[in-house]
Amino acid sequence: xxxxxxxxxxxxxxxxxxxxxxxxxxxxxxxxxxxxxxxxxxxxxxxxxxxxxxxxxxxxxxxxxxxxxxxxxxxxxxxxxxxxxxxxxxxxxxxxxxxxxxxxxxxxxxxxxxxxxxxxxxxxxxxxxxxxxxxxxxxxxxxxxxxxxxxxxxxxxxxxxxxxxxxxxxxxxxxxxxxxxxxxxxxxxxxxxxxxxxxxxxxxxxxxxxxxxxxxxxxxxxxxxxxxxxxxxxxxxxxxxxxxxxxxxxxxxxxxxxxxxxxxxxxxx
Amino acid sequence: xxxxxxxxxxxxxxxxxxxxxxxxxxxxxxxxxxxxxxxxxxxxxxxxxxxxxxxxxxxxxxxxxxxxxxxxxxxxxxxxxxxxxxxxxxxxxxxxxxxxxxxxxxxxxxxxxxxxxxxxxxxxxxxxxxxxxxxxxxxxxxxxxxxxxxxxxxxxxxxxxxxxxxxxxxxxxxxxxxxxxxxxxxxxxxxxxxxxxxxxxxxxxxxxxxxxxxxxxxxxxxxxxxxxxxxxxxxxxxxxxxxxxxxxxxxxxxxxxxxxxxxxxxxxxxxxxxxx
Numbered sequence: 295x296x297x298x299x300x301x302x303x304x305x306x307x308x309x310x311x312x313x314x315x316x317x318x319x320x321x322x323x324x325x326x327x328x329x330x331x332x333x334x335x336x337x338x339x340x341x342x343x344x345x346x347x348x349x350x351x352x353x354x355x356x357x358x359x360x361x362x363x364x365x366x367x368x369x370x371x372x373x374x375x376x377x378x379x380x381x382x383x384x385x386x387x388x389x390x391x392x393x394x395x396x397x398x399x400x401x402x403x404x405x406x407x408x409x410x411x412x413x414x415x416x417x418x419x420x421x422x423x424x425x426x427x428x429x430x431x432x433x434x435x436x437x438x439x440x441x442x443x444x445x446x447x448x449x450x451x452x453x454x455x456x457x458x459x460x461x462x463x464x465x466x467x468x469x470x471x472x473x474x475x476x477x478x479x480x481x482x483x484x485x486x487x488x489x490x491x492x493x494x495x496x497x498x499x500x501x502x503x504x505x506x507x508x509x510x511x512x513x514x515x516x517x518x519x520x521x522x523x524x525x526x527x528x529x530x531x532x533x534x535x536x537x538x539x540x541x542x543x544x545x546x547x548x549x550x551x552x553x554x555x556x557x558x559x560x561x562x563x
Numbered sequence: 564x565x566x567x568x569x570x571x572x573x574x575x576x577x578x579x580x581x582x583x584x585x586x587x588x589x590x591x592x593x594x595x596x597x598x599x600x601x602x603x604x605x606x607x608x609x610x611x612x613x614x615x616x617x618x619x620x621x622x623x624x625x626x627x628x629x630x631x632x633x634x635x636x637x638x639x640x641x642x643x644x645x646x647x648x649x650x651x652x653x654x655x656x657x658x659x660x661x662x663x664x665x666x667x668x669x670x671x672x673x674x675x676x677x678x679x680x681x682x683x684x685x686x687x688x689x690x691x692x693x694x695x696x697x698x699x700x701x702x703x704x705x706x707x708x709x710x711x712x713x714x715x716x717x718x719x720x721x722x723x724x725x726x727x728x729x730x731x732x733x734x735x736x737x738x739x740x741x742x743x744x745x746x747x748x749x750x751x752x753x754x755x756x757x758x759x760x761x762x763x764x765x766x767x768x769x770x771x772x773x774x775x776x777x778x779x780x781x782x783x784x785x786x787x788x789x790x791x792x793x794x795x796x797x798x799x800x801x802x803x804x805x806x807x808x809x810x811x812x813x814x815x816x817x818x819x820x821x822x823x824x825x826x827x828x829x830x831x832x833x834x835x836x837x838x839x
Contacts, residue, residue: 311698311701311702312643312695312698312701312702312706312710313643313687313695316687319687319817319818320818321818321819321820321823322814322816322818322819322823323819323823324685324813324814324815324819324823324824324825324828325813325814326811326812326813326814327802327806327812327813327814328802328803328806384646396659397631397659400631400659401631401632401635404630404631404632405632468639469818472814472816473814473816473818473819475814477636477802477814478630478632478633478635478636480632480635480636480639481639499698499701500646503778503779504774504775504776504778504779505697505698505774505778506645506646506647506697506698506778507645507646508698508701510643513638513639514638
């Protein structure tokens with residue numbers, strides 16, 4: 295009897311405002327902190343498998359000291375030239391207060407291992423099936439304010455679905471690692487969270503005076519906060535050249551470019 | 564020879580001494596001028612126990628684990644109180660270098676723990692429904708009403724809590740620290756400091772509404788009473804610290820059901836008060 299594949303495929307989550315309903319939560323048993331050192335290889339292998347099951351094209355364990363960091367990664371991808379989404383959300387570097395280079399280095403160097411995974415853009419069928427989950431998209435003003443034409447809605451929907459798939463893998467791996475006892479596990483986000491989660495609002499809710507982010511899954515991006523050079527990381531892992539403007543770049547910005555992919559990064563221990 | 568003996572006498576004691584409640588690295592013979600300090604430290608330790616702590620230990624600050632990553636732990640995965648008030652990350656952040664310098668400026672601290680039932684740290688109710696009240700305007704009508712009701716229930720619970728006797732009404736570890744530093748400052752330890760536990764918005768200001776007034780106006784309703792959360796202020800790694808104290812730490816969270824928690828698991832809340 296042929297063995298049935300356990301691969302679930304990409305999951306496109308809905309926007310979850312505030313606390314999620316109890317029935318949607320996964321269930322874990324309490325484990326002791328710190329976890330035994332002999333568990334780590336097995337756990338890392340498990341996270342790689344989860345990433346691939348959730349739709350990643352490839353996933354690898356990377357020693358944290360090999361993650362390429364570059365000061366330019368922050369400046370070239372967020373400021374020079376200015377990113378379309380700079381200051382659009384509370385997770386953008388200037389709004390949150392930029393992390394200085396030494397501190398970012400210290401954060402990364404305190405980890406031993408990370409799981410990196412490559413996520414390809416979703417197929418047309420998945421995008422059209424996920425349109426209801428994404429809902430209304432009201433982001434035209436980010437293109438039209440300067441007199442430019444509005445973006446191609448289908449491509450923008452593809453971008454949003456792509457970022458949500460990456461975000462869901464990031465969330466799942468971080469959750470698994472946390473409940474395995476790696477309390478300081480950390481996933482680095484991809485792209486502006488305004489595009490990923492709040493495309494129905496023109497302005498980030500947390501940027502209002504006295505407001506805070508209602509989305510539990512929003513995360514600061516890797517290259518803006520931690521100076522991760524995703525181009526070098528992709529090359530190092532043999533995944534080929536990344537699209538111009540790095541891990542956050544949207545297909546809407548350069549529709550002719552053929553090799554779009556994202557890298558998700560979860561630092562485990 | 565005499566010098567060597569003197570050095571041996573001054574050699575720091577490495578073992579954890581449960582009898583006196585004084586943790587590792589306490590000098591066997593207090594250094595000149597420290598006798599009064601140790602009397603005071605013991606007084607504050609007793610005070611913590613009297614105020615409701617289950618264990619309290621005098622701990623040398625040099626042994627405190629500091630980790631820059633703990634500031635991010637409040638946000639990754641994101642706590643519902645993260646950014647909800649002026650003293651939780653990411654709103655508050657002590658620069659890393661300043662935090663390291665501050666740590667080296669202190670010698671001794673009181674570390675205490677308050678045991679908590681599994682329901683306190685596990686289960687879906689950890690997503691505080693009160694925190695939903697802060698974003699009520701973005702929620703559908705039914706959830707908005709639920710969130711506002713949860714906030715008013717919480718305020719009512721707080722009011723009832725205050726009526727119980729002193730030792731019973733200690734709300735988490737948040738009230739033990741301020742009592743100790745008030746006494747310590749009267750005793751002349753002018754740099755005594757304690758750090759908050761959890762979001763001050765819910766400890767202090769729940770009855771005034773769901774939004775922190777300091778985020779909107781820059782002015783706090785409770786100056787002299789609130790301080791930044793420990794991990795935000797000094798990057799204290801409480802999980803590792805608990806291990807050093809000999810307290811077994813278990814992973815807690817919303818995805819663990821209280822029914823799944825075995826009997827041997829003891830969850831607790833940990834607080835620190837830096838004295839001198």
